[in-house]
Amino acid sequence: MTTQQPLIELRHVHRHFKKGRTDIPVLQDINLAVHSGEILCLVGESGCGKTTTGKIMVGLLAESSGEVLYEGQPIHGRGRKEKSEYRRSLQIVHQDPFASLNPSHTIGQILGYPLKRHHLVSNRAELRRRIWELLTLVDLTPPGDIVNKYPHQLSGGQRQRVSIARALSVNPHLIVADEAVSMVDVSIRISLLKTLQSLRDRFGIAVVFITHDLALAKYFAWEGRVAVMYLGRVVEIGSTPEIIGSPSHPYTKALISAIPEADPIVTRRKETLPLRSDDIPSLVNIPAGCAFHPRCPFFVPGMCDQEVPVLEPLNGFGQEVACIPLTQGMGLSIRESNAAS
Amino acid sequence: MAGKEVVLSVQDLSITYLTRRGRLQAVSHASFDLHRGETLALIGESGCGKSTLNFGLMRLLPKNANTDTGKIVYTDQAGQKIDVLALNTRALRKFRWSECAMVFQGAQNSLNPVIHVRDMIYDTAKAHGLNNRGEVRERALELFRKVRLDPERVFNSYPHELSGGMRQRVLIALGLLLNPQVVIFDEPTTALDILTQRSILNVLRDLKEELGFSSIFISHDLAVAAEIADTVATMYAGEIVEMGPVNDIFYEPRHAYTLGLMEASPRLSVGREELDGIPGSPPDLVEPPTGCKFHIRCPFAIETCKTTPPPLEQASMGHIVACYKSSEVLEKGKELRSISSTARVARLS
Numbered sequence: 071m072t073t074q075q076p077l078i079e080l081r082h083v084h085r086h087f088k089k090g091r092t093d094i095p096v097l098q099d100i101n102l103a104v105h106s107g108e109i110l111c112l113v114g115e116s117g118c119g120k121t122t123t124g125k126i127m128v129g130l131l132a133e134s135s136g137e138v139l140y141e142g143q144p145i146h147g148r149g150r151k152e153k154s155e156y157r158r159s160l161q162i163v164h165q166d167p168f169a170s171l172n173p174s175h176t177i178g179q180i181l182g183y184p185l186k187r188h189h190l191v192s193n194r195a196e197l198r199r200r201i202w203e204l205l206t207l208v209d210l211t212p213p214g215d216i217v218n219k220y221p222h223q224l225s226g227g228q229r230q231r232v233s234i235a236r237a238l239s240v241n242p243h244l245i246v247a248d249e250a251v252s253m254v255d256v257s258i259r260i261s262l263l264k265t266l267q268s269l270r271d272r273f274g275i276a277v278v279f280i281t282h283d284l285a286l287a288k289y290f291a292w293e294g295r296v297a298v299m300y301l302g303r304v305v306e307i308g309s310t311p312e313i314i315g316s317p318s319h320p321y322t323k324a325l326i327s328a329i330p331e332a333d334p335i336v337t338r339r340k341e342t343l344p345l346r347s348d349d350i351p352s353l354v355n356i357p358a359g360c361a362f363h364p365r366c367p368f369f370v371p372g373m374c375d376q377e378v379p380v381l382e383p384l385n386g387f388g389q390e391v392a393c394i395p396l397t398q399g400m401g402l403s404i405r406e407s408n409a410a411s
Numbered sequence: 412m413a414g415k416e417v418v419l420s421v422q423d424l425s426i427t428y429l430t431r432r433g434r435l436q437a438v439s440h441a442s443f444d445l446h447r448g449e450t451l452a453l454i455g456e457s458g459c460g461k462s463t464l465n466f467g468l469m470r471l472l473p474k475n476a477n478t479d480t481g482k483i484v485y486t487d488q489a490g491q492k493i494d495v496l497a498l499n500t501r502a503l504r505k506f507r508w509s510e511c512a513m514v515f516q517g518a519q520n521s522l523n524p525v526i527h528v529r530d531m532i533y534d535t536a537k538a539h540g541l542n543n544r545g546e547v548r549e550r551a552l553e554l555f556r557k558v559r560l561d562p563e564r565v566f567n568s569y570p571h572e573l574s575g576g577m578r579q580r581v582l583i584a585l586g587l588l589l590n591p592q593v594v595i596f597d598e599p600t601t602a603l604d605i606l607t608q609r610s611i612l613n614v615l616r617d618l619k620e621e622l623g624f625s626s627i628f629i630s631h632d633l634a635v636a637a638e639i640a641d642t643v644a645t646m647y648a649g650e651i652v653e654m655g656p657v658n659d660i661f662y663e664p665r666h667a668y669t670l671g672l673m674e675a676s677p678r679l680s681v682g683r684e685e686l687d688g689i690p691g692s693p694p695d696l697v698e699p700p701t702g703c704k705f706h707i708r709c710p711f712a713i714e715t716c717k718t719t720p721p722p723l724e725q726a727s728m729g730h731i732v733a734c735y736k737s738s739e740v741l742e743k744g745k746e747l748r749s750i751s752s753t754a755r756v757a758r759l760s
Binding site: 115261 | 609
């Protein structure tokens with residue numbers, strides 16, 4: 071997998087947003103590669119930059135600096151035809167199924183536009199056949215019942231299926247699912263995820279799954295990788311079982327230990343990693359050195375607050391972590407002076 | 412919980428909304444007892460009636476809602492029984508907040524954005540006859556300390572100066588200001604980040620131990636219910652379909668819907684999991700299905716389920732369920748659990 075050329079690759083990507091006169095660094099030095107057919111989960115709390123990363127991948131946002139490569143070629147400075155091809159290959163499914171479908175168009179129209187725009191059908195009969203096929207793929211059956219409906223006539227789960235069908239309509243190589251199931255009820259979530267999984271298996275589509283729910287990430291991406299983000303940086307990346315089962319970065323450890331579990335005995339026995347502070351620092355004023363150091367119980371003064379840690383391999387299994395005490399082999403220990411308040 | 416004093420008793424409560432399409436049965440025949448110090452979690456998906464039920468308890472329903480049947484009996488600190496549905500406006504005002512308070516989802520707009528937190532506190536206290544500002548201030552600062560907020564700073568802040576987690580903690584403190592016996596929490600950790608959610612859950616656990624109030628906890632997140640509840644009630648389409656001690660509900664669910672919810676919730680401590688969603692979607696409550704309202708989506712359904720609604724029956728000590736196939740559901744649940752615990756063991760070794 072690693073020898074193969076990645077489908078999409080971010081190299082040293084930075085992104086700033088301007089707010090008044092201040093520059094807010096939303097992403098700093100992001101390096102990620104997604105291979106075809108792979109599942110990559112981006113997890114982290116709100117404001118960590120996971121959505122911005124997703125948008126940069128599909129070209130909805132431009133990077134401030136750094137490089138985005140699609141099949142080894144930069145995505146900027148392409149000809150019109152190549153650009154259209156790149157745009158077609160990368161699709162996104164947004165979070166809110168109520169806001170992402172045009173309320174005045176029927177489902178048939180919504181699915182028809184991208185097909186016509188990218189000249190994927192040549193006549194009306196073919197268009198109709200393709201729309202039917204798409205609706206069947208996402209389990210909206212019988213298609214005849216759905217195609218003339220408007221979005222408001224569908225439930226949240228059904229709408230999200232339409233969003234997935236729309237993303238699929240142009241035969242993409244990668245789908246970015248941005249919190250695609252977080253607004254859907256528990257009982258519907260799993261079947262939506264199963265639909266996404268089956269599409270990946272069938273067509274070899276890579277999926278970048280953005281979520282704040284680690285348990286869901288664990289379920290969906292068991293065979294894939296998880297990248298944990300904190301304040302605009304990836305702090306740890308590795309295979310899903312490794313990250314969930316033996317997290318290394320203090321932030322990942324804190325997250326995993328904080329998640330309640332749908333099992334009363336297990337969840338009440340769980341030991342939470344005590345943090346030094348509950349408050350997430352503002353992006354306007356990111357702490358020097360490791361951005362997590364003001365909250366980290368393993369903080370080493372004079373080290374963590376000086377140097378910005380970069381992702382480094384931790385073991386031979388492809389797990390990488392950005393934590394100086396860890397990558398220098400010092401290990402982690404809770405210091406008396408850092409005891410939680 | 413048996414043997415403990417009942418603080419709030421709800422019997423056969425039904426609430427309908429008048430809509431343009433007809434009568435919408437939002438809550439039907441809900442009954443439960445809330446004991447002193449108990450935390451009851453109401454779980455279920457959006458539209459199952461859990462919020463309506465609680466608005467009904469507080470008599471905060473909108474004008475187009477009607478409480479058709481039922482009785483709500485509240486026992487106050489002096490041991491006097493109060494019929495909540497018969498309270499007049501003045502008595503109701505006293506009942507709300509000082510006897511029974513509600514804490515809303517704080518990430519949304521439950522705090523007035525144009526006044527200071529301190530003024531919200533003074534206003535609330537004044538409306539309930541507490542005019543001594545010094546005392547109120549002391550009480551508020553003490554509560555802020557209990558919910559782990561920086562008391563002075565927060566007291567003199569506007570809501571926009573606080574983060575989502577801090578706002579939620581302010582709401583919790585505000586809810587407890589008048590020392591109510593019953594507190595209703597409406598999704599207090601939804602829309603919060605993981606670490607913030609954890610600190611709110613810890614705050615709630617400590618407060619409960621310290622102050623000993625009873626609470627009703629509305630959540631769609633099973634994991635949060637597992638963490639905080641003593642008793643769990645599952646609601647589906649306006650009905651309480653199963654209720655029992657938290658361990659019974661999670662380890663020995665007897666209603667097909669409860670089992671379905673469990674099977675749709677991924678767990679971090681289990682390795683690879685086989686999960687299943689529940690097919691279909693919740694029913695239209697203007698024209699609810701006949702028989703058991705869940706039968707259309709239920710893998711266990713038999714002919715009787717389609718015609719006759721199952722009665723709520725006692726399954727074991729303190730555990731009631733409305734399902735004809737409860738013993739099959741129980742067996743199936745045990746089978747699935749043994750598979751998942753094998754996965755857990757396999758992962759540990």
